Amino acid sequence: MTTAATPNVVMIVLDDLGFADLGCYGSEIDTPNIDRLASGGLRYTGFHVTAVCSASRASILTGRNHHNVGMGFLTMPMHAPGYTARIPRSAATLPRVLRDGGYNTFAVGKWHLTPQFDMGPDGPFDRWPLGMGFERYYGFLGGLANQWTPDLVRDNSFVEPPGSFDDGYHLTEDLTSEAIRMVLDQQNAAPGKPFFLYLAPGATHFPHHVPQEWIDRYRGRFDDGWERCRERTFGRQVELGIVPEGTTLAERPSWVDAWDELTGDDRILFARQMEVYAGFLSHTDAQIGRLLDFLAELEVLDDTVVMLMSDNGASADGGPHGAIGPENYFEANPVESMIAHLDDIGGPRTFNHYSWGWAWAGNTPFRLWKHYTWLGGVRVPLIVRWPGGIGADGGGVRTQFCHAIDLMPTVLQAARLDAPPVVDGVDQQAIDGSSFLDTLDDPGRPSSRTTQYFEMMSSRAIYHDGWKATTNHVLDFPAQRRLLDGSTSIDADEWSLYDLSRDFAEAHDVADEYPEVRRRLVELWWYEAGRNQVLPLLGGLHDRLAVIERPPSAERTHWTYRAGGAPIPLPSLTGGFRLVAVFEVVGGPAATGVICAQGDVTGGWSCYLLEGRPVVTFKVGSEVTTIAAPGALGTGRHDLELVYRPQPGDAAYRLSVRVDGDDVGSEALTSARRLSMAAGKLLIGRDTGVPVSDDYRAPFPLTGRVHSVSLDLLRMTPEDQNQDVEFELVDE
Template identity: 45%
Template sequence: MSNREFHGHIGRTYDESEPWWPEQTRAPEDAPNVMMVVLDDVGFGQLGCYGGLIDTPNIDRIADNGLRYNNFHTTALCSPTRSCLMTGRNHHSNAMAGITEISTGFPGYNGHIPHENGMVSEMLVEQGYSTYALGKWHLTPAEAGSAAGPYDQWPLGRGFERFYGFLGGDTDQYTPTLVHDNHQAEPPATPDEGYHLTEDLAQRTIEFISDAKQVDPDKPFFTYFCPGACHAPHQVPKEWADKYAGEFDMGWDEAREMILEQQKKMGIVPENTDLSPHNPDVPHWDSLSEDEQRLYARMMEVFAGFLEHTDAQIGKVLDYLEELGELDNTIIMLVSDNGASAEGGPTGSVNENRFFNNVPESLEENLEAMDELGGPKYFNHYPWGWTWAGDTPFQRWKRETHRGGTSDPLVVSWPEGIDARGEIRSQFTHAIDLVPTILELVGIDAPDEIKGVSQSPIEGISFAYSLEEPDAPEQHTTQYFEMLGTRAIYHDGWRAVHPWPLGKVMTAEDLSATTLEDSEWELYNLREDFSEAHDVAAENPEKILELAQLWWTEAGKHNVLPLDGRGIQRLAEPRPQPGKSRDRYVYYPGTQHIPENAAVRVLNRDHSITADITVPEGGAEGVLLAHGARSGGYSLYVKNNRLRYVHNYVGVEEYEVIADKPIPEGEISVRMEFDATGEPNMSEGKGAPATIRLYYGDEQVGEGDIPTSIPNTMGLTAGLSCGRDAVNAVTDEYRDQTPFEFTGDITRVTVDVSGEPFTHHEAAMDQIMARE
């Protein structure tokens, strides 16, 4: 507060002066709390209250106390949708055409949400709300996710007062990469102690709300609760998956029919709704072998357990709000960020890092893993036949602009403010509509300015008009869609879709083939064809022309251009990096977790790791430098008084070289040299073979050959740590001693990467896109 804002009087002494205090900003009297719950990769037909085959009693409880919308839409991808939910502006207006890892240097694509597009957190915190974000964020530019910042696009830079979760697109549920406010944090317990991220997030949500309500009970809160569920890895304690034993043995073809039948009974879809045509990418269940059916059914059981477990954690938060007496005056909006995910591919996966490195998974190996799926050992994802079933009754899935990618659940509850209970609304709504609806219900106008920054117009339309009027005419009558070159446009009950060709798997390489021909549009009359089952383009050429032209008009308004269907080239697009490129990286003890995109890249190139250490009398042990996780990486460490280097080849094999003599006491430099002896073979999932040499000072003390190394990536949840292996140990050699902190002293660890790098852009693109 400056002196110019002082409205009292200052005299020569206190007796001659008059004090003054600025009036505290308070929310409107009896203003409701707001809680936005964002599920990840949950399809239209997976929640119990949307006709799904999975029990979700707590989400059903929200629906029973409020409304379900059956015509709610997202962008078809995670970060773009979340930017819409937070700002009320379209994803290209937010510069979030895709996830930030594939950003390009154009206004709609650069991954930096402009501050003139204020977030609802920024609007509410200035009106006297407490603001909390928990769980997945994935709205920070890829180059800004490390401790070097900048922090203006982290949650605390966008109006949230407290944050506990993870910045990236996914994380391990048992050993997550956590951020608390603006600093990294370690999980409060281990998997052996029963830790699971979703449970932790629910407890933290309760703690955040409790902390403020105990001090200022009348102050309302905005809570953005975003568990990583049900994005891969599908991880949940075994008993939750076992509940569904045998429940999916019928297969995905029959599951779709069962889900549609339940949806019709519930009124979620019209009685005349047809199942969309068979997806040519998906084999018929009856064509699979008995072993394939057994494995794929178990993968779905694990997913089902994961979703119900998530529902139970949501229930804990609801129960707490009820105990607090706040539930009835809390606006709850629960959504999913896009359709169900097909990133498990046609056969599913138990370790997606093998997929990213082009290392094939065999049915036999995956069958051996079946009993432990959902546990901390595997990073599993179901096959895309279950994705297709999860998006019933629609076609296609996440990343694509058919309704299977863009139509999602929206459940709204506010017992004190909405009289309707358990009803369904069919007005068209979109992710950009939540912010204006919240503002209208709370009684706050959208600000003209936030922290000195003039605000752009909100592009969404409040659907508050529909809360009590089931037959009210829809007010959001036009909406464009674009994702990775696929497009769609909704207008007055018609929907035109410019798709990725059916029968063709969307890959990084194939994306570059996306065309701009307006002749390829499909057309659906949603007033008569809810599920987009019947393409009527041939009978309505004038309507196609009208909608195609409308799409280009909307694209011009919202920074969609230049339309970009590139794959590999888009990945290789130059973009800002966290620091200048260099040949030497120096790390210090206490470095907990440097994200993959900010860490030194050593794959397929000559490099060395030198640790300047002091070994105390009696010896020392522990990690000097570790990079990666159980699913792949490397570690330089000391055990049994000898220097060791281990290279974990995508969780398949560990190659280790051990010094042939004990490490000396006192100050010493120890070194590992990686001398590549051949070229990588990316098509076969083989990184460069190498000779590994170990040194104490200038004395060579060990040597060994590794036949192959990791070709492309350490993994989505990988990070680099110095002096310890921070969370998910690279090697079985010290997993039971994690984090296996070095017991001597480390001055510094230097990584020299002056050798020429090798990059396989297509494999890297697949890895990045799975983080949506």
């Protein structure tokens, strides 16, 4: 292979992007900049990942199977070696090896590899990006972000977004600008020094937030539904050589509604959901174009290995009807309650996701979606561009089997670096992947590996020598358990068998024809599971609760916070809490402003003064509850107490408010869902984004001073923990 000098490396990891979502993979969505990348590079049609975000990112950045580095599930640590959520020091990451080999290393965007208990401003920071080999970081630590009001981190410090929805802020644009700035600063200081940029914008994970003009570009484009969209996409895939001639496009499964049988409102709502998603992806494509144009202007693009991929297949977390808020996930939500907010979808007042019919279309020609080890969950686009390595075959297609664990050894070979046997005095575990760099200039090169196991939440599969065996396990999500065909018990799971050398789409089960092949593959899966720390298999959410690790601070129930710092991460409030804010009023009846607040218009609460009157507003799901004091407070020191307490019976919680020791009001709340998913930090003396209440606009600073905010947790039952695990799943 002819190679250029030590190349720069840019790795772009998109989120919940289906195999068929890019124009160069057959999509109806406009992605001209990614298509431009593909026209000068290669499209891989046999690239695989794990079925969820954290696990795939762990494999991408370590070259090891996700269970082998403790990331078998989420960033929720468990007492099982494959599920610790802590990448061990024996698995030095790609950025660490590149840094030690002379590269500067930058990470921008979604991280999602820090154990959830370690994400506070007190750290520990060893599994934040700067502790894992990156020299600079800007982005968000969790699994998703509100694109208008994200929780951001710069290096090891929480920071507030540099703008707001009202002045045109959007996270994907911000992240791209930061990536450009990091590379520009480095090249100004050290021209020609190689760099590694890991850009993970978080798009197109829900919420699908995008400026309205990008949504409007797609008005009417999806009115004829997901079946016809899937059929047209399949035809283009065959024409483009992405899907082989003779591939079978599986029929619509029973759990995806027939478009022609939907009501008029159904079709209007579902088409709009896809218009928003398409706009979000096209907007993301435009930001990628900005980065590519910058690298070209800097005259380093042709000296750069650019890799673009998705972390898993398209997501069905919105359920069969989609969702507009955190309370809507997992279930078959009523269309009538969502279509009333049709024109809000994609904007700051919704936390939206599309119907799973669009996930099915986005994964054409495969079946199922994210979280499953069927091809719809684990086979995704991979585009590689490197003029120094590809030669004259730009725009070509590669069909070799490869996996996320193969990316690190591929990059190291391109960089002419070896994986070190010892890092910081720690012996390194073997890299599980192998380089596929030689396929860049040799389309006939055999696949570098012939075996790969898959497991996610007990959905299991194995690939070996062109065969793939897959279980029919249905995951522990309410609507999927109710509607999907298959097994809900590990012991009852059945294995099917597919000859992928002839059946690209995993459409024809040949287990009855080749029972011995299936038997050998099932045995091989158990062998691979044993040596990769997959066992014990953990089934439903309740099984996982039994092994969840509780942090050293788990018994702590009291906190006192002060004003003036960065946004403050809070513990889970699902079990209820008591909060006391002590504050000073300046201006008496004219006093206004936020005392403290958590969350935003999609869910949360706020305590504030309005014309001197204390007001508390809670928003849980679509339910808004406001309790206001009857009169204004005078100048001086005051305290406000609110109690959010679980209740038996029909009322899930009761909200009670006292001011200066006097009862102000008490209301029952019927929603049992978690307060907020994406904007969970506590703000004191101000607010940000689109607030919980329409009574004010952020930042609405307090005309006075907050002395302290004290928080006491009331309880945490197994049911509450189960709900938190459920939301952590959506956060993937």
